[in-house]
Amino acid sequence: MNQNWLGILIRHLALLVTACLLVGLATGHTGFCLAIGLGLYLAWTLKQLLRLHHWLKHHQPDEPPPEGTGLWGDVFDSIYLIQRRDQRARDRLQAVIDRVQESTAALRDGVIMLDTDGNLEWWNNAAETMLGLKTPQDAGQPITNLVRNPRFFEYYHAENYADPLEMPSPIQDRVRIQVMITRFGNNEHLLVVRDVTRIHQLEQMRKDFVANVSHELRTPLTVITGYLETLLDNSEGINPRWLRALQQMQSQGSRMQTLLNDLLLLAKLEATDYPSDNHPVAIEPLLKTIRSDALALSGERNHSITLESEGALYLKGSEPELRSAFSNLVFNAVKYTPDNGRILIRCWQDGQGAHMSVKDSGIGIETQHIPRLTERFYRVDSSRNSNTGGTGLGLAIVKHVLLRHRARMEISSVPGHGSTFTCHFAPAQVARKVRER
Numbered sequence: 001m002n003q004n005w006l007g008i009l010i011r012h013l014a015l016l017v018t019a020c021l022l023v024g025l026a027t028g029h030t031g032f033c034l035a036i037g038l039g040l041y042l043a044w045t046l047k048q049l050l051r052l053h054h055w056l057k058h059h060q061p062d063e064p065p066p067e068g069t070g071l072w073g074d075v076f077d078s079i080y081l082i083q084r085r086d087q088r089a090r091d092r093l094q095a096v097i098d099r100v101q102e103s104t105a106a107l108r109d110g111v112i113m114l115d116t117d118g119n120l121e122w123w124n125n126a127a128e129t130m131l132g133l134k135t136p137q138d139a140g141q142p143i144t145n146l147v148r149n150p151r152f153f154e155y156y157h158a159e160n161y162a163d164p165l166e167m168p169s170p171i172q173d174r175v176r177i178q179v180m181i182t183r184f185g186n187n188e189h190l191l192v193v194r195d196v197t198r199i200h201q202l203e204q205m206r207k208d209f210v211a212n213v214s215h216e217l218r219t220p221l222t223v224i225t226g227y228l229e230t231l232l233d234n235s236e237g238i239n240p241r242w243l244r245a246l247q248q249m250q251s252q253g254s255r256m257q258t259l260l261n262d263l264l265l266l267a268k269l270e271a272t273d274y275p276s277d278n279h280p281v282a283i284e285p286l287l288k289t290i291r292s293d294a295l296a297l298s299g300e301r302n303h304s305i306t307l308e309s310e311g312a313l314y315l316k317g318s319e320p321e322l323r324s325a326f327s328n329l330v331f332n333a334v335k336y337t338p339d340n341g342r343i344l345i346r347c348w349q350d351g352q353g354a355h356m357s358v359k360d361s362g363i364g365i366e367t368q369h370i371p372r373l374t375e376r377f378y379r380v381d382s383s384r385n386s387n388t389g390g391t392g393l394g395l396a397i398v399k400h401v402l403l404r405h406r407a408r409m410e411i412s413s414v415p416g417h418g419s420t421f422t423c424h425f426a427p428a429q430v431a432r433k434v435r436e437r
Contacts, residue, residue: 020063134169176200211267225253230279247344262393275318279429283313310348314431325401328394329358337362357422364415374399
């Protein structure tokens with residue numbers, strides 16, 4: 001098997017030629033004998049080739065190659081050894097695949113493998129339970145034909161899988177699932193589906209608790225602030241020391257009223273995924289109104305507030321919600337920008353969709369705080385909100401409004417040089433100009 005095949009071939013040919021020459025010399029037909037000998041050797045070689053070809057074409061997986069002698073025996077033996085080695089490698093690989101599939105099938109989370117076209121290749125039992133897949137008839141079907149939730153369709157084709165998608169189960173509305181997609185191989189996809197019903201219920205309980213408490217506190221707070229206003233309206237005979245206390249109580253009552261209003265607004269935003277009213281909203285007039293309010297808020301602080309708009313821009317959505325989000329960004333810029341500072345409001349449209357940004361020359365934000373700015377009550381500095389009268393909910397409101405309008409917020413900031421908050425709206429959210437009748 002390890003001999004030099006070329007050497008063996010030369011020796012075989014040398015022996016054949018020698019034998020043919022001896023026979024030819026004995027019979028007096030040297031050329032004829034040599035031709036017959038070479039012809040017979042060629043026929044034998046062709047026969048071995050045909051045997052090899054037939055075996056390669058028709059052999060069973062465990063069928064060994066044909067027997068042979070001499071050079072062809074070595075060839076067949078080498079092929080047989082390679083066949084056995086490949087079979088052992090395939091067996092090891094299949095054992096690993098079977099083990100992975102067994103362990104994956106035992107997972108409580110659903111696991112689904114999609115090919116490059118988004119068609120189902122393999123899934124475990126949990127995926128069948130949560131998504132209603134059926135074996136084997138669903139194999140090769142597009143995943144978007146079987147999971148028909150519009151949010152999943154949009155999430156899958158957006159190809160932005162940084163954050164998971166939470167949605168109701170296609171077969172049971174009371175079950176909430178979380179879908180995470182990962183690309184692998186040649187643009188193939190791995191879907192992991194997790195049952196988050198319990199977490200969703202706990203989150204819903206928290207939302208309901210905050211909303212109910214905020215609603216219940218409004219009535220007593222309204223009564224308290226009403227009596228405080230009455231007392232302050234008739235403050236002529238009140239001791240100056242009590243007058244100062246009443247004024248502080250009224251200030252804190254107003255702050256608490258603002259906090260409750262923000263909490264109720266957040267609860268309303270979280271109640272549904274999309275705005276109930278979805279009409280074209282003119283952005284330039286909306287920003288002009290917000291700019292006027294920001295100038296009034298600035299007052300004697302003398303901020304320079306500029307609006308740059310590239311023509312008429314309309315967005316699909318809720319005008320009150322968009323007004324709330326944009327005004328929060330602009331008013332924050334006013335609060336955290338020093339006197340005589342500059343604030344630039346811009347809105348524009350390009351191939352990526354529509355954009356609105358607020359840039360200020362304020363105190364700036366350190367990098368480690370930026371990812372957490374949209375969390376409720378998160379404070380970069382504990383003294384900021386008390387000094388500015390903020391509730392710590394403004395950017396959380398902005399985040400939820402943008403999510404409901406299929407948009408995202410980008411924050412960039414350099415301490416001491418100001419910050420820029422940019423809202424990016426998908427092209428689908430841009431509406432055509434409404435014709436006036």
